[in-house]
Amino acid sequence: MQKLLHKLAAKVNQSVVNAKDANLVYLAIFVAASAIVAYMTRFAGRPLGDPDSWGQFGDFIGGIVNPVVGLVTVILVVRTLNVTRSEARNTRNEMEAQTRSLEKQFELSARESYAADVRRKLEGILNTWNSHIERQEVNGAIGIDAHGQPVKVNCPLSTVFENFIYHHYIEDTFRRKDKTCEYLTAMFIRAVHLLEEFENALLEYSDVVENKNLTDYYRRRVVRASRLLTEIGLLSEEAAAGLAIDTIRAARQKRSGSKADQPAEILD
Known part of the structure; x- marks a missing residue:
C-alpha cells in the first residue's frame, strides 16, 4: 500500500511539473505573438519596406522574444535536472528498500533452515535416547x-x-x-x-x-x-x-x- 501511494504521488508530481513546463512554453509563444501583433498594430498600412527594414523588424522581435525564450529554457533545464535527480533518488530508495526486503527474507530463510537442522538433530538424539532406554x-x-x-x-x-x-x-x-x-x-x-x-x-x-x-x-x-x-x-x-x-x-x-x-x- 505504501509503495502504491508513493508511485501515485510521483505520477501526480510529474503531471504538475509537465503542466508548469507547458505553461512556460505557452508564455514564450504568447510573448512572441504579442510582439508581432504590437508591431503590426503600430505599423499597419505602411509599406513592407526594404531588407534593412526587415532586419530591424527581426531585431525588434528577437530583442523581445529571445530573453523570454532564454529564461524559459534555463527554467526548463533546471526543472529537468530536478526531476531527473528526484527520479534517481526515488529509484535508489526503491532499490534500497528491495535490498533490505531481500536481506530480511534471506535471514528468515537461513534462520528457518538452521532451526530445521537443529530440530532434526534434536529428533535424532531423542530417537537414540528412546532406543537406548528401551534396549x-x-x-x-x-x-x-x-x-x-x-x-x-x-x-x-x-x-x-x-x-x-x-x-x-x-x-x-x-x-x-x-x-x-x-x-x-x-x-x-x-x-x-x-x-x-x-x-x-x-x-x-x-x-x-x-x-x-x-x-x-x-x-x-x-x-x-x-x-x-x-x-x-x-x-x-x-x-x-x-x-x-x-x-x-x-x-x-x-x-x-x-x-x-x-x-x-x-x-x-
Whole structure:
C-alpha cells in the first residue's frame, strides 16, 4: 500500500511539473505573438519596406522574444535536472528498500533452515535416547527396602526412569554409596552422555525458535530421567537446568535449601 501511494504521488508530481513546463512554453509563444501583433498594430498600412527594414523588424522581435525564450529554457533545464535527480533518488530508495526486503527474507530463510537442522538433530538424539532406554536392561538390585532386603528389578531402563518408587531406592543407594552404585552408574552412564548432548542441542534450538512451548515439548520427554540422574549426582546441575521446564526448575531451587535426606516433591 505504501509503495502504491508513493508511485501515485510521483505520477501526480510529474503531471504538475509537465503542466508548469507547458505553461512556460505557452508564455514564450504568447510573448512572441504579442510582439508581432504590437508591431503590426503600430505599423499597419505602411509599406513592407526594404531588407534593412526587415532586419530591424527581426531585431525588434528577437530583442523581445529571445530573453523570454532564454529564461524559459534555463527554467526548463533546471526543472529537468530536478526531476531527473528526484527520479534517481526515488529509484535508489526503491532499490534500497528491495535490498533490505531481500536481506530480511534471506535471514528468515537461513534462520528457518538452521532451526530445521537443529530440530532434526534434536529428533535424532531423542530417537537414540528412546532406543537406548528401551534396549538397556536393568537386571539386579537397585536398593534396599525398609526391612533391609535388596530391591531387585528386571526391566528396561525406561521403566526405571518412569517409576518414582524406583527413584526413591536409587537415590537412597547413592546417598549410602554402597557397591550397588557402581552397577547403577554403569547402567546410567550412556544415558547421561545422551542427556548432555540433548541439552546442548536444546540450547541451540531455544536460541533459534524462541518458543517456550516447542522447547518444553522436548524437555518433557526426558524430564524424569533428568531429575533422577541429577539427584544422584551423575548429571551436572548446569545440564539439568537446561533440561528443566520452569515448574521443575523452581522446585529444584526450593529443594536446594532443604535437607539432603528429605524426600523431594515430584513434579511432572
